Amino acid sequence: MKILVCISKSPDTTSKISFIQDNKVFDENGVQFIVNPYDEWYALVRALELKETLGGQVSIITVGTANDDAIMRKALAIGADEAIRIDAEPKDAYFTACQIANFAKEGSFDLILTGKETINYNGSQVGGMLSEILDLPFVSLASRLEVNGNTVSVEREIAGGIQVIEANLPLVISCSKGMAEQRIPNMRGIMAARTKPLQVISPISTDDLTSYVLFNTPSSKAAVKMIDASNMDELVQLLHNEAKVI
Amino acid sequence: MVLVYITTQHGIAKSALETVSYARKLNEQVVVITCGSASANELEILGKYGAKSILVNRTIDGEDSQQLARLISSFALSLKAETVMFSHDFIGKGVAPRVSVRLKAGLVSGAISLPETDGSIKINVFSGKAIAFVKVNSPVRIISLLPNSVAPEITGVNCAVEEITGDFGAAAIKVLSTKKPEGDIALPEAELVVSAGRGMKGPENWGMIEGLAKALGAATACSRPVADIGWRPHHEHVGQTGVAIRPNLYIAIGISGAIQHLAGVNGSKVIVVVNTDKEAPFFKAADYGVIGDAFDVIPRLTEAVLKFNAENN
Numbered sequence: 001m002k003i004l005v006c007i008s009k010s011p012d013t014t015s016k017i018s019f020i021q022d023n024k025v026f027d028e029n030g031v032q033f034i035v036n037p038y039d040e041w042y043a044l045v046r047a048l049e050l051k052e053t054l055g056g057q058v059s060i061i062t063v064g065t066a067n068d069d070a071i072m073r074k075a076l077a078i079g080a081d082e083a084i085r086i087d088a089e090p091k092d093a094y095f096t097a098c099q100i101a102n103f104a105k106e107g108s109f110d111l112i113l114t115g116k117e118t119i120n121y122n123g124s125q126v127g128g129m130l131s132e133i134l135d136l137p138f139v140s141l142a143s144r145l146e147v148n149g150n151t152v153s154v155e156r157e158i159a160g161g162i163q164v165i166e167a168n169l170p171l172v173i174s175c176s177k178g179m180a181e182q183r184i185p186n187m188r189g190i191m192a193a194r195t196k197p198l199q200v201i202s203p204i205s206t207d208d209l210t211s212y213v214l215f216n217t218p219s220s221k222a223a224v225k226m227i228d229a230s231n232m233d234e235l236v237q238l239l240h241n242e243a244k245v246i
Numbered sequence: 247m248v249l250v251y252i253t254t255q256h257g258i259a260k261s262a263l264e265t266v267s268y269a270r271k272l273n274e275q276v277v278v279i280t281c282g283s284a285s286a287n288e289l290e291i292l293g294k295y296g297a298k299s300i301l302v303n304r305t306i307d308g309e310d311s312q313q314l315a316r317l318i319s320s321f322a323l324s325l326k327a328e329t330v331m332f333s334h335d336f337i338g339k340g341v342a343p344r345v346s347v348r349l350k351a352g353l354v355s356g357a358i359s360l361p362e363t364d365g366s367i368k369i370n371v372f373s374g375k376a377i378a379f380v381k382v383n384s385p386v387r388i389i390s391l392l393p394n395s396v397a398p399e400i401t402g403v404n405c406a407v408e409e410i411t412g413d414f415g416a417a418a419i420k421v422l423s424t425k426k427p428e429g430d431i432a433l434p435e436a437e438l439v440v441s442a443g444r445g446m447k448g449p450e451n452w453g454m455i456e457g458l459a460k461a462l463g464a465a466t467a468c469s470r471p472v473a474d475i476g477w478r479p480h481h482e483h484v485g486q487t488g489v490a491i492r493p494n495l496y497i498a499i500g501i502s503g504a505i506q507h508l509a510g511v512n513g514s515k516v517i518v519v520v521n522t523d524k525e526a527p528f529f530k531a532a533d534y535g536v537i538g539d540a541f542d543v544i545p546r547l548t549e550a551v552l553k554f555n556a557e558n559n
């Protein structure tokens with residue numbers, strides 16, 4: 001079983017989000033980067049579990065600069081066998097998907113896993129784009145994944161419910177909560193990660209389909225209106241007359 | 247013209263009406279494309295929301311993104327669509343990126359408003375902690391609309407429904423079963439949400455949360471630890487690593503308001519916080535706050551809502 005897991009970096013969940021250069025660029029100053037939680041907790045850990053039961057190899061890939069080697073080492077410490085970094089600042093999801101597809105098309109992977117989205121750009125785009133470029137089936141938002149021979153059984157979230165789906169390998173799956181439990185790397189993993197292969201590959205050129213022209217942070221709320229716990233009729237009236245939400 | 251794909255095999259969701267209404271504001275020529283077995287009667291009402299006509303393929307079940315992408319792209323090309331639209335839901339998230347690749351058209355996912363004068367479109371980024379303006383550089387653009395971002399609007403009358411055929415390949419995925427909780431309101435689409443956290447002490451106390459939700463006609467949600475310990479199902483987990491929602495009203499009960507939780511809910515129009523701790527960080531993000539014990543406040547709030555309902559019916 002050859003599994004490729006797509007890894008993105010994202011700012012630590014407690015990071016202060018601000019922008020520089022006339023609000024055109026995310027301010028990375030003082031920001032701690034982590035492996036995007038969906039990629040790490042669900043996609044990577046499930047890939048490792050499958051490898052542990054079925055045998056095979058787990059490769060991880062990211063599109064990013066040398067600054068991202070740290071998060072790739074972290075993912076290697078959790079248990080991935082080898083890492084690939086496409087050496088470029090990711091411009092948008094299409095650029096990222098083209099780079100990963102270009103690598104994956106030669107790799108004869110049985111399974112390609114992504115997180116359901118990144119917690120910084122929240123686009124949910126890379127997995128779908130990748131599968132189209134590679135002409136593979138795609139199951140989005142999977143919360144469970146079992147492999148039986150050449151077929152997979154996947155559960156995916158639909159509006160307020162769950163679908164059970166069957167498909168054949170190879171395919172692309174985007175992973176969400178429920179698929180696996182977070183693993184904390186141990187000392188042995190961290191030591192082993194130092195010598196695992198991290199291959200750096202030059203990017204290919206692609207069309208620029210989208211650009212992020214400006215960022216804004218939401219304006220802060222007006223002060224909260226406190227209502228006495230004994231006066232819930234007043235709250236209901238405010239929600240009806242003032243906020244007009246009921 | 248604008249080609250709008252909507253999912254009809256699980257019923258016509260409010261988000262579908264929103265997407266058609268949004269498309270109608272971009273362009274008067276709106277064609278809806280769908281597949282599955284929804285009847286012409288069910289479909290023609292989309293005309294009221296702005297569709298000029300509806301194309302329905304009866305042979306595809308609408309669950310396989312690969313097949314759908316072939317169907318939608320082929321009609322986008324033959325109709326010379328300038329914009330192709332989706333709802334940013336579980337189907338849109340699977341199909342829109344594929345259509346983007348097929349048409350080499352830039353995708354704006356999770357649009358929250360109509361395009362600005364420079365053509366850029368607002369989306370939530372950093373899990374709701376910021377907004378980005380995204381510009382599409384290709385001649386054709388794809389937009390997936392975040393549910394609850396625009397209101398559905400009736401502007402027209404029922405329209406014609408036309409059946410379409412064609413070869414879009416076999417389905418690569420097979421749906422074996424669908425578990426849909428009866429009577430529940432789908433969280434991502436809900437206008438009113440009642441959410442509770444660890445302050446509720448245990449799963450046995452969720453009856454009063456469900457009671458309040460029922461009185462309001464709201465969906466229920468929860469904080470991450472509550473889903474992690476199994477007090478509530480995972481799909482109710484909202485926040486940075488759960489579902490991001492933007493209902494009109496979000497009532498947070500016994501939730502501290504950690505930054506990761508706020509990230510998924512701060513797009514809500516109005517936030518009510520009920521917490522015993524007056525220092526709870528959630529109060530800073532709230533519009534209305536109640537300092538008090540949920541076990542005492544929630545039954546009284548439910549009673550007040552029921553009284554309001556009775557007076558306003």
Ligand SMILES: Cc1cc2nc3c(=O)[nH]c(=O)nc-3n(C[C@H](O)[C@H](O)[C@H](O)COP(=O)(O)OP(=O)(O)OC[C@H]3O[C@@H](n4cnc5c(N)ncnc54)[C@H](O)[C@@H]3O)c2cc1C
Nearest residue numbers: 443444445469470485486487500501502504506507522540
């Ligand atoms: C990487 C990462 C991602 C995360 N993602 C998410 C996410 O997506 N969503 C999420 O929710 N969390 C997330 N978290 C966890 C988050 O940091 C908080 O730990 C979590 O939101 C706290 O949940 P809570 O408010 O239910 O519990 P607590 O923090 O324990 O708060 C309980 C609250 O209930 C109040 N309370 C107690 N008793 C009562 C009572 N009787 N009546 C009224 N109020 C009462 C208390 O005053 C307190 O404010 C994430 C954390 C990390 C590190």
